[in-house]
Amino acid sequence: MPLALFALALGAFAIGTTEFVIMGLLPEVARDLDVPISTAGYLISAYAGGVVVGAPLLTALSTRLPRKTVLLLFMGVFLVGNLATVVADSYGAVFAARVLAGLPHGAFLGVGALVAAYMAGPDRRATAVARMFLGLTIANIVGVPAGTFLGQFMGWRAAFLAVVAISALAIVAIAVFVPRLPAPPGGGLRGEMAALGDRQVLLGLLTAVFGFAGVFAVYSYISPMMTELAGMSPGGVPLILALFGTGMTLGSLVVGPLADRALRPTIFGALASLAVVLVVFSFTVHNPWTAAATVVVLGAVGFGVATPLQVLVMNKADRAPTMASASNHSAFNLANAGGAWLGGVGIGMGLGLTSPALIGAVLAVVGLGIAVTASLLDRPAAGAGGTDAPLVEAAATE
Incomplete structure (x- = not known):
């Protein structure tokens, strides 16, 4: 149970880091992509738009799949979106990559919260969900400042490459520690x-x-x-x-x-x-x-x-x-x-x-x-x- 929650929280940590780290790197992003900082700020909106659209869309496409499979697929899409952000060579490509990275955000956290709640049982459901969400909160303490520091000194893409690495670790942890749950009835x-x-x-x-x-x-x-x-x-x-x-x-x-x-x-x-x-x-x-x-x-x-x-x-x-x-x-x-x-x-x-x-x-x-x-x-x-x-x-x- 604790290791399964840790695996889910690690995925939430990666999500929280990529969502907010760009706010501290907008000057570097704007310089590299040769756009005004206000235009670079639209990349934040691109990710948020992906979240709003992706949560119901990806959930609708996965209602018949086992939950562990769904978690792995969503984290895989998230990894690909952040990797695309790293290799994108134009503003439009980065914008599209941020939308892609945002698509599985809400779907992963939504399904992850359900899995955490079911594993914990009816008397500790909220506690388990809160423990999973610790990944999001700790991202604001550790992931975002560390990613900002890394991006300022090694280039903004390095921050998202670090998110890719964390996402890969989360995929391995979910595969190993989260139990296989059937598709929901x-x-x-x-x-x-x-x-x-x-x-x-x-x-x-x-x-x-x-x-x-x-x-x-x-x-x-x-x-x-x-x-x-x-x-x-x-x-x-x-x-x-x-x-x-x-x-x-x-x-x-x-x-x-x-x-x-x-x-x-x-x-x-x-x-x-x-x-x-x-x-x-x-x-x-x-x-x-x-x-x-x-x-x-x-x-x-x-x-x-x-x-x-x-x-x-x-x-x-x-x-x-x-x-x-x-x-x-x-x-x-x-x-x-x-x-x-x-x-x-x-x-x-x-x-x-x-x-x-x-x-x-x-x-x-x-x-x-x-x-x-x-x-x-x-x-x-x-x-x-x-x-x-x-x-x-x-x-x-x-």
Whole structure:
């Protein structure tokens, strides 16, 4: 069990590293490809677009395949996409490679979360999912800073070559340590799409879009906030990003056991705490020490939203959860794009660099309102199996 979770977390680590490392290497990428840095920034959007499209698409194409096979295929596509990024010789080729690398992102994490949950059993499902997601959080502490350093001194392609190597290790680890699980029972693609249309699943996805958008409204502009409001030098920004990743890791460690005990209250508490912390951050950001401390807490409560929402969506689509689980990562990437856009709107309107934090707080409150509404609507079903009844899908090995 621990080694299987380690294999899944290693894949998540590779995914988290490739998603965020390019943000620290945009000047090098722009110089090498001879494009403006704003144009190079579209490569971030290319990856996010691949995630949004790829999560439901690849999941739909793999509903009848055994889960271990699916994980290996998805990580293989991810490896090829990053290798294509390394060898691409033009901006258009790099753009296409980033889309390809993003396609299996949500599908891999969605299926991986299901596998982790089934191996752990009904009483430790959220804890197991949180442990797998540690790969994403640790990537922000280790993978992204290390990849940025490597890319700055050996060329930006070296960072993605390192991701290729990590992906290859993840493939070997999954092949060796993850047990063979049968293809999921149920109605195949038709059953998965029906489960995705369930009202509670849709409300869970909508909660993720608004709730997590509050995090990215601030995270997208953390660099100018730290340099212009907190008075830090640009060299201190990587430390702030590492502190955010540290908070994410701490939040992941704490939220899993909490969600196993009380899933809905954990979601409510995380969203409410996120709204409060974002408001507080609009004040503490003016001092480097208080800003740094608040960033750690923001990372913790922000990522505290992710795991319980992932488990809730899987529970509510219990007979065909694969599409819903993968689509949750599309929701998170929509939150990424939407939060960054709304934060930018606030700045563009002249509301100042603290406005993304206040906008993020509003988004978190909206997410909380959706989560509470979903809980109230779900109450009549509690007598017929419980509001947060566990998944019923078998996890027997082949």
